[in-house]
Amino acid sequence: MRRMSWTPDEETLAAIRHLAIQNAIEYEGKAVPGSVIGRVMATMTDLRQYGNIVSPLIVKFVNEANLIADSQGVNALIEILQNEAPHLLEKREKKERRTGLPELPNAEKGKVVLRFAPNPNGPLSFGHARGLVINATYAKEWDGELILRFDDTDTTVKPPLPSAYQQIPQEAEWLIGFKPHRIVVASERMTHYYEHAVQMLNEGFGYVCRCSGDEFKKFRETKTQCPCRENSVDLNIDLWDKMNDGTFVPGDAVVRVKTDMELKNPALRDWPALRMQDTEKNPHPREGIGSKYKVWPLLDFQSAVEDHLQGVTHIIRGKDLMDSTRKQTLLYQHFGWKYPETMYWGRVKVHEWGGFSTSQMRRDIEAGLFEGWNDPRLPTLSALKEKGITAQALRNFWVELGVTQKDISVPLSTLYSHNTKEIDAIAPRISFVKNPVQLSLQGESPDSINIAVHPNDKSMGQRIFELKDNYVYISSNDTEQNEVRLKDFCNITVNGSNAQISSTERTDKRPIIHWVGSNCIDAELIVVEDGELVSINGKMEMHDYPIGTALQLERIGYGIIVAENKIMFTHN
Numbered sequence: 208m209r210r211m212s213w214t215p216d217e218e219t220l221a222a223i224r225h226l227a228i229q230n231a232i233e234y235e236g237k238a239v240p241g242s243v244i245g246r247v248m249a250t251m252t253d254l255r256q257y258g259n260i261v262s263p264l265i266v267k268f269v270n271e272a273n274l275i276a277d278s279q280g281v282n283a284l285i286e287i288l289q290n291e292a293p294h295l296l297e298k299r300e301k302k303e304r305r306t307g308l309p310e311l312p313n314a315e316k317g318k319v320v321l322r323f324a325p326n327p328n329g330p331l332s333f334g335h336a337r338g339l340v341i342n343a344t345y346a347k348e349w350d351g352e353l354i355l356r357f358d359d360t361d362t363t364v365k366p367p368l369p370s371a372y373q374q375i376p377q378e379a380e381w382l383i384g385f386k387p388h389r390i391v392v393a394s395e396r397m398t399h400y401y402e403h404a405v406q407m408l409n410e411g412f413g414y415v416c417r418c419s420g421d422e423f424k425k426f427r428e429t430k431t432q433c434p435c436r437e438n439s440v441d442l443n444i445d446l447w448d449k450m451n452d453g454t455f456v457p458g459d460a461v462v463r464v465k466t467d468m469e470l471k472n473p474a475l476r477d478w479p480a481l482r483m484q485d486t487e488k489n490p491h492p493r494e495g496i497g498s499k500y501k502v503w504p505l506l507d508f509q510s511a512v513e514d515h516l517q518g519v520t521h522i523i524r525g526k527d528l529m530d531s532t533r534k535q536t537l538l539y540q541h542f543g544w545k546y547p548e549t550m551y552w553g554r555v556k557v558h559e560w561g562g563f564s565t566s567q568m569r570r571d572i573e574a575g576l577f578e579g580w581n582d583p584r585l586p587t588l589s590a591l592k593e594k595g596i597t598a599q600a601l602r603n604f605w606v607e608l609g610v611t612q613k614d615i616s617v618p619l620s621t622l623y624s625h626n627t628k629e630i631d632a633i634a635p636r637i638s639f640v641k642n643p644v645q646l647s648l649q650g651e652s653p654d655s656i657n658i659a660v661h662p663n664d665k666s667m668g669q670r671i672f673e674l675k676d677n678y679v680y681i682s683s684n685d686t687e688q689n690e691v692r693l694k695d696f697c698n699i700t701v702n703g704s705n706a707q708i709s710s711t712e713r714t715d716k717r718p719i720i721h722w723v724g725s726n727c728i729d730a731e732l733i734v735v736e737d738g739e740l741v742s743i744n745g746k747m748e749m750h751d752y753p754i755g756t757a758l759q760l761e762r763i764g765y766g767i768i769v770a771e772n773k774i775m776f777t778h779n
């Protein structure tokens with residue numbers, strides 16, 4: 208059907224114009240027609256059929272808005288919206304507040320490249336989540352790319368765990384909600400690091416140093432150049448070959464970056480870039496790598512070269528790595544590269560967890576102290592997920608803490624309250640009676656009682672508590688008092704294993720206890736108490752929720768179904 212006769216009314220024109228202005232404000236006077244068209248079509252769906260008429264109008268309004276920004280400044284645009292469509296400004300403010308992160312310096316839409324670079328010596332921990340969440344949030348905000356890079360060039364102190372190469376990308380996707388755009392494995396890119404090492408030697412800003420660690424330490428402390436610094440290029444290349452062909456053994460030689468032995472910061476003085484590792488004794492666990500290489504880059508060198516090769520634009524790292532930035536900046540100067548923008552954060556400590564390291568957890572798991580990486584006592588992502596902490600709660604937690612150099616100490620309850628916000632509205636209520644005792648009901652009662660699955664969401668349906676056998680279960684903890692009320696049912700007077708129903712109305716302030724009817728199952732609740740996993744037996748309502756469902760156990764807290772009759776406690 209031809210719709211040539213259609214022309215937009217005043218109201219539609221104004222709405223389109225306002226969206227163009229909003230976009231121009233957002234992009235500092237450089238509104239993009241494409242994104243305004245997208246926004247118009249998304250919010251005014253009835254205009255989609257008139258795309259050929261609407262699109263040129265949008266282009267016209269975008270140009271007008273950009274022109275105003277250019278001649279009178281973005282504030283003039285803000286003023287227009289304040290007068291004509293203030294809700295479009297509010298929305299923008301809300302969005303900015305939501306991310307809670309500082310502006311990424313010198314970022315360009317569509318051109319931001321960030322990286323998250325864990326050592327795969329274990330799966331991801333709670334601490335890793337920060338790097339992932341912050342980098343992913345920025346990547347998303349700027350339509351940029353996120354690289355997941357395995358910094359796996361240490362085969363001796365923190366050897367990689369083979370399973371982590373598969374587990375980490377899955378955990379990352381779960382946490383951030385999308386697949387990282389690129390995955391880079393450092394140990395598979397050794398030739399690149401070698402090429403750059405050789406370039407350093409050839410161009411004279413690197414040298415092979417054969418001093419012992421102690422000898423060089425003295426040179427560094429006394430700001431003295433070591434004799435190797437004067438090696439000719441030919442000698443350096445010859446020594447480099449001897450590192451690679453096995454003439455030398457670990458400890459015999461390292462490749463250093465020539466900086467300046469007079470630099471104020473001793474750590475920066477001719478810092479080591481590559482060293483030898485005994486991969487016969489400690490082969491690299493990655494298939495095809497094994498004992499193939501004798502010379503390995505140190506993290507500062509490997510990371511610096513890789514950041515350049517991958518076009519990383521922004522690095523966000525701990526403030527304890529400021530020296531790494533300084534070292535790498537000196538290296539970049541030698542190569543004639545531009546160093547990425549860098550932001551730092553301070554430490555975040557969770558009271559209950561104190562200090563933990565992946566290496567220590569790995570030792571403890573291997574020693575049998577924990578059941579595995581997903582043991583609910585461990586601060587790993589898999590354990591948190593298994594316990595019922597949502598990815599969104601973790602994201603909100605880290606974004607709220609932001610990127611600040613201040614050291615922060617928080618209680619675990621902060622994470623838990625983020626999680627409550629995510630699950631409370633959707634978690635079905637269920638009754639779990641710990642250490643159950645049976646009570647025979649005396650008096651008149653219906654065959655069953657219906658109770659809402661969720662008190663605030665009727666659409667979630669009803670639970671049925673069967674009463675036709677005239678008994679219920681309550682927790683033995685609740686038998687100390689005689690006058691109680693069975694939640695959503697009736698007042699009772701308990702006498703041994705009998706209970707007399709007195710009133711279905713709530714007539715007094717007696718305590719309310721939870722209960723289950725005869726249609727219940729034997730169930731187990733797993734909780735962590737004082738560092739131990741404790742299993743609590745009980746009776747639970749029959750249910751058909753799938754494994755992984757978050758529940759609220761009435762009067763107990765939140766839990767997640769790990770088997771039909773087994774619930775893992777999340778938090779209260």
Ligand SMILES: [Zn+2]
Binds near residue numbers: 417435
């Ligand atoms: Zn030396």
